[in-house]
Amino acid sequence: MTTYSAVTAPIDTALTELRGHFGADALTITPDGSGGVYVVISDQPVGPAYTPARTWLGFQISAAHPDADVYPHYTGTLTRTDGQPHGPAIQHVTWQGRPTESALQISRRSNHRDPAVDTPVNKAVRILAWLTTQ
Numbered sequence: 001m002t003t004y005s006a007v008t009a010p011i012d013t014a015l016t017e018l019r020g021h022f023g024a025d026a027l028t029i030t031p032d033g034s035g036g037v038y039v040v041i042s043d044q045p046v047g048p049a050y051t052p053a054r055t056w057l058g059f060q061i062s063a064a065h066p067d068a069d070v071y072p073h074y075t076g077t078l079t080r081t082d083g084q085p086h087g088p089a090i091q092h093v094t095w096q097g098r099p100t101e102s103a104l105q106i107s108r109r110s111n112h113r114d115p116a117v118d119t120p121v122n123k124a125v126r127i128l129a130w131l132t133t134q
Contacts, residue, residue: 007037010066015039017121030096035063038096041124047132050078057124058095066115070123073106074098075131087134106131 007015018027018039028040040058047053055076062068074095080086086104093105108127110118 007031007035008063008065011035011037011061011063014061014065014120017119018124021121021125032060032062036065037061039120040096044128045132046075046078046128047134049081049134050131051081052076052078057128059120059124061120065120069110069113069118070120071107071109073108073124073127075104075106077102078104078131080134 015027015029015037018041022041022044026042026044028042030038030040032038038058038060040056042056043054044057045054055078058074059070059072061070074093077092078086089107091105091107093103095103095105106127108130110123
């Protein structure tokens with residue numbers, strides 16, 4: 001397990017939980033230079049509503065964690081299999097040097113955020129579940 005000396009204990013705990021849920025090999029973790037980290041989880045299922053049916057999921061855990069929401073999340077470009085446009089919660093963006101055509105921003109904020117419930121791992125799981133129901 002890799003720990004980053006520049007991150008806080010709560011961020012290190014969040015990374016341990018992410019590795020436990022998704023597997024260490026699925027995670028790419030990059031320090032953000034401000035005490036937080038960028039996380040990319042590779043090869044995640046997004047269900048039959050999208051093509052491709054699997055993509056990466058990325059987000060930032062800021063230095064303010066656990067006092068800040070993990071928001072927004074990003075995926076590779078997904079196309080709806082029904083031909084419809086994405087809803088207002090999804091838009092094309094540039095993220096972490098990925099070209100505009102290869103990243104989507106998913107805006108699913110936790111309005112009544114509870115740091116004990118809205119952990120980075122739980123948010124990632126909820127975002128992936130939300131995508132599979134679209």
